Amino acid sequence: MKDLVDGVVRERPFEPETENGEFRREERTFRNWITADGSSGFPAEPGRYHLYVSLGCPWAHRTLIVRALKRLEAVISVAVVEPIIGPQGWAFGEASRGTADPLYGKQYLHEIYTMAQPSFTGIVTVPVLWDRRERTIVNNESSEIIRMFNSAFDAHGDARLDLYPRPLRHEIDALNAWIYDRVNNGVYQAGFASTQAAYDQAVDRLFAALDELERRLSDQPYLVGERPTEADWRLFPTLVRFDMAYHGLFKCNIRRLVDYPRLWEYTRRLYQVPGIAETVRFDHIKRLYYSLPTLNPNGIIPKGPDLENRLGQP
Ligand SMILES: N[C@@H](CCC(=O)N[C@@H](CS)C(=O)NCC(=O)O)C(=O)O
Known part of the structure; x- marks a missing residue:
């Protein structure tokens, strides 16, 4: 696991734990909001915002789902990181299954964080909602990103669908x-x-x-x-x-x-x-999870189960 401390990558023990051996999730996030009227300083505009996601990550997955359901594909662009968290954390690259960083040609997601905040201290996580105009991270908390996608972009997406009536x-x-x-x-x-x-x-x-x-x-x-x-x-x-x-x-x-x-x-x-199956990538999911060294030191990826066909069958 990689943290940034004052903008520099540091190794950290896999996940923070309590004394009882319970898993505890850390929260350090960018929490700005996009609004339809722009009153928050981040107006909903087509072509302005960009999502950085991992296709293995369940939190990032939510954002891709709501983007698809609200028909925001042409409004909010996406880049996919490599499936595995490497020595520098999340990386870009077409070598395996991710995409290159289309905006700045960066190698690592931590460079996007330090572009937003040079002395950022915290975990470099996906999803990241990026603002091209201000060159900053709007928000990296999936539950808030999906709320914005649901409500702020109705002038540009499917306004008939409201997932939070x-x-x-x-x-x-x-x-x-x-x-x-x-x-x-x-x-x-x-x-x-x-x-x-x-x-x-x-x-x-x-x-x-x-x-x-x-x-x-x-x-x-x-x-x-x-x-x-x-x-x-x-x-x-x-x-x-x-x-x-x-x-x-x-x-x-x-x-x-x-x-x-x-x-x-x-x-x-x-x-x-419609639109959901395309957001589910079992190859990325398996590669991400089965590459977690504390849980699977040899990184062997199991063959089964074959769920894709069963999920898709009428
Ligand atoms: N609160 C965040 C959590 C996101 C999160 O934990 N993402 C994981 C991937 S599934 C991550 O990027 N981890 C990087 C790391 O721990 O080094 C959200 O829901 O958006």
């Missing part, structure tokens, strides 16, 4: 918080636990939450009623990685996703929404 906001917020804690981050708590007790607790909490989601989907097709909302699209990147990465590598193996009939059908339904 006003009457449902309370319910969506509550579900998001619970799903983040128990599922999105829950898999990491199991995967990076460094004591048996921390793992046992994390894995039980995770599967209790999946059981509850399975029950919830017996009454309704989506988490908040009849149509997918932001809550579904925040859950989907974790579900679509579940059997591929979390079941094996993160030891989340009490059940597989395919063993939950409703959750599995629900994941397939979301996968088949």
Whole structure:
């Protein structure tokens, strides 16, 4: 893992932990907002903003999903980093499966961070929403980027789709918080636990939450009623990685996703929404996760499971 300390790359032990061996996620972020009227200093303008993503990363995945659903492909450009976090952190390059940095021809994502803030101290993460005009990072927190994509760009994208409708906001917020804690981050708590007790607790909490989601989907097709909302699209990147990465590598193996009939059908339904399958890249997902040295020192990538066909089948 790579941090920047005063703009310089430093090695850091894999992930911060508590004394009990529990995994704890660090937060150090750029938190500016794009608005339709520009009152925030960042007006929604086509061609001005750019997303840096990893196709393996579940947090970056959300931003690609909302960009696709809101039809913002021609409005917000994208560059993909190499699938593996290397000695200098996230890197650009066409050598493997990423794309070169199309804006500045940089080699590493940390150079984008230090362009925005030369003395940046913190973790160099994806996604990054970049402003070409101001040459700065607008925001690198996925939950906020998707809110901006949903609401600020209606003059340039699909204004009919609202993933965060006003009457449902309370319910969506509550579900998001619970799903983040128990599922999105829950898999990491199991995967990076460094004591048996921390793992046992994390894995039980995770599967209790999946059981509850399975029950919830017996009454309704989506988490908040009849149509997918932001809550579904925040859950989907974790579900679509579940059997591929979390079941094996993160030891989340009490059940597989395919063993939950409703959750599995629900994941397939979301996968088949137009534009979504293109955002799911199993090659990047496998390469990212199975290259994490603390969890898989030899970097061997498993062959199975073949989910792509099963997710796409009518
Ligand atoms: N809070 C951030 C978290 C993003 C995040 O953790 N990204 C990971 C990849 S999945 C990352 O870039 N990690 C780099 C590192 O830990 O060195 C968000 O949701 O946008």
